[in-house]
Amino acid sequence: MMGIRNEHTIASCCEISGRGYWSGKDVRVTCCPAPAGTGIVLVRADLPGQPECPATTQYATGISFRTNLANGPATFEMVEHLMAALAGLEIDNCRVEITAEELPGLDGSSLAYVDALQEAGLVIQAATSQPLVIRESFRIEHSGGYVDVSPSTNNESTFEYSLNYGPDSTIREQKFRCVQTPLTFARQVASARTFVTAEQAQQLRASGVASHVTHQDLLVIGDDGPVDNQYRFRNECARHKTLDLIGDLSLAGVGLIGQFSSVRGGHQLNGMVAVRLAQLAHQQRLTHHSIPFAGKRRNRAA
Numbered sequence: 036m037m038g039i040r041n042e043h044t045i046a047s048c049c050e051i052s053g054r055g056y057w058s059g060k061d062v063r064v065t066c067c068p069a070p071a072g073t074g075i076v077l078v079r080a081d082l083p084g085q086p087e088c089p090a091t092t093q094y095a096t097g098i099s100f101r102t103n104l105a106n107g108p109a110t111f112e113m114v115e116h117l118m119a120a121l122a123g124l125e126i127d128n129c130r131v132e133i134t135a136e137e138l139p140g141l142d143g144s145s146l147a148y149v150d151a152l153q154e155a156g157l158v159i160q161a162a163t164s165q166p167l168v169i170r171e172s173f174r175i176e177h178s179g180g181y182v183d184v185s186p187s188t189n190n191e192s193t194f195e196y197s198l199n200y201g202p203d204s205t206i207r208e209q210k211f212r213c214v215q216t217p218l219t220f221a222r223q224v225a226s227a228r229t230f231v232t233a234e235q236a237q238q239l240r241a242s243g244v245a246s247h248v249t250h251q252d253l254l255v256i257g258d259d260g261p262v263d264n265q266y267r268f269r270n271e272c273a274r275h276k277t278l279d280l281i282g283d284l285s286l287a288g289v290g291l292i293g294q295f296s297s298v299r300g301g302h303q304l305n306g307m308v309a310v311r312l313a314q315l316a317h318q319q320r321l322t323h324h325s326i327p328f329a330g331k332r333r334n335r336a337a
Contacts, residue, residue: 041162042128043164044160045158046155049152051064060137062134064131066129076090076131077109086108088104102114102283113140116145116282119224123145123149127160127290146225164290165289166289166291173311181297181300192290192295205256205257209269220281228267232257283308
């Protein structure tokens with residue numbers, strides 16, 4: 036079947052440390068190997084009993100600036116950059132221990148996660164990863180944006196983002212498209228950073244949020260471009276939106292084979308698409324298990 040491969044985990048634990056954008060709290064993220072079939076599980080290592088939360092749509096809440104997960108006391112904020120790194124590198128099974136509610140902002144990208152995970156190394160596991168293969172096209176719309184999902188023409192996953200904030204925005208219209216592979220993600224997507232306009236940055240600071248965040252911790256874009264910073268790519272903003280799209284859709288809990296094109300989408304819209312993909316994956320598994328002898332195959336649940 037299209038896109039079938041073995042599941043992956045990492046060879047050893049790795050650690051990433053930093054401060055939360057919103058809370059300003061120091062936080063340590065430790066990614067560890069996990070058995071086949073585990074999926075991505077986030078753990079509040081700082082709380083009694085170390086409560087856990089599977090990184091799936093069942094526990095997700097998307098808001099304007101970030102994606103959060105919650106399972107009882109196991110709450111996590113701004114998980115999308117971590118999730119993008121794991122999905123981008125095709126890491127299916129990982130236990131992630133986190134010492135605070137909000138994950139570190141780092142430089143606003145997934146680069147530190149990718150570097151650490153690549154250093155830890157990849158292990159190919161015995162279980163088979165069953166991707167969701169998109170068979171029929173659909174569109175989901177929300178707040179003036181939309182995501183088109185359609186079948187792949189060559190057994191690949193393609194992600195695309197079209198950004199347009201209008202003629203008065205300091206962020207110009209731009210696009211990015213990539214065929215998703217671990218190499219492509221590491222080279223073309225992982226280092227694209229979170230961005231805000233200078234006006235948005237002033238509003239956030241005036242409200243008492245993110246007062247410790249500097250112009251080197253993310254892209255603050257003014258009339259003449261980044262303030263005290265430089266773009267890493269001509270279309271870095273569209274690339275970062277693609278990073279968010281990859282991370283948010285990974286909450287469907289399954290590998291994806293298809294084309295995913297977002298126009299003016301954000302975390303809430305991404306979350307709606309991820310829920311639809313999780314439903315399709317469930318239907319695909321039911322159909323698969325209805326085939327004689329299908330029970331002999333091992334498939335990872337969403």
